[in-house]
Amino acid sequence: MIIETVVTTLNEDGSVNLAPMGPVVDTDWSEFELRPFETSSTLENLKRSGQGIVHITDDVELIVRAATHQLLELPALEAGRQVDVPAICGACRWFEFRVESIIELIPRVSIRCRTVYEHRNRDFIGFNRAKNAVLEAAILATRLDFLPLVEVVEQYRRYETVIEKTGGDQERDAFELLKKLIERLQANAQAK
Numbered sequence: 001m002i003i004e005t006v007v008t009t010l011n012e013d014g015s016v017n018l019a020p021m022g023p024v025v026d027t028d029w030s031e032f033e034l035r036p037f038e039t040s041s042t043l044e045n046l047k048r049s050g051q052g053i054v055h056i057t058d059d060v061e062l063i064v065r066a067a068t069h070q071l072l073e074l075p076a077l078e079a080g081r082q083v084d085v086p087a088i089c090g091a092c093r094w095f096e097f098r099v100e101s102i103i104e105l106i107p108r109v110s111i112r113c114r115t116v117y118e119h120r121n122r123d124f125i126g127f128n129r130a131k132n133a134v135l136e137a138a139i140l141a142t143r144l145d146f147l148p149l150v151e152v153v154e155q156y157r158r159y160e161t162v163i164e165k166t167g168g169d170q171e172r173d174a175f176e177l178l179k180k181l182i183e184r185l186q187a188n189a190q191a192k
């Protein structure tokens, strides 16, 4: 099963990197596989330091901002207990991990990870169609290099209806960020 998470790692200069990633997990999370694209900074950081923290969160605005490089500031962080990487204080649960092995597959590298410390912080809010739609929209926004823009625009129309009906402010704000990004790309494409 793939669970959508946010991964923290340390960049070479010691700053914190946040990236949404979908690890393949068993239900107990003792081991899992991360599958970053070759271009990802998370991959580079994990190759260098071999450690990170995977967070389960229901904060879709954080996911959108991290995925599209629109984080105005980092969320509140606290020191990891077993790894030298900080955790996101507002996340529901997190798993501090160490890299066990890296297999250089194309286009996604396979990284086997072992959990070395688990933290439970707060309850997950529950299933929400708008949150799910924002997640799907965010994934499309990170694949614009190889997805036709017209298809993405069409999907966004469907997501908008669900988000309007079932979302709260966080989901609407997060979707607005994504829509603006797509609109900018559309305007650029039309100007060419």
Ligand SMILES: Cc1cc2nc3c(=O)[nH]c(=O)nc-3n(C[C@H](O)[C@H](O)[C@H](O)COP(=O)(O)O)c2cc1C
Residues within 6 Å of the ligand: 004, 005, 017, 018, 019, 020, 021, 022, 023, 035, 036, 037, 039, 040, 041, 042, 043, 063, 066, 067, 068, 069, 135, 138, 139, 142
């Ligand atoms: C819900 C979600 C799941 C994602 N899962 C992955 C993933 O498993 N692997 C990956 O390389 N990118 C994934 N992405 C895209 C990355 O988050 C995005 O490319 C990000 O900019 C990579 O950040 P980084 O370069 O700091 O690692 C996902 C995006 C979203 C919104």
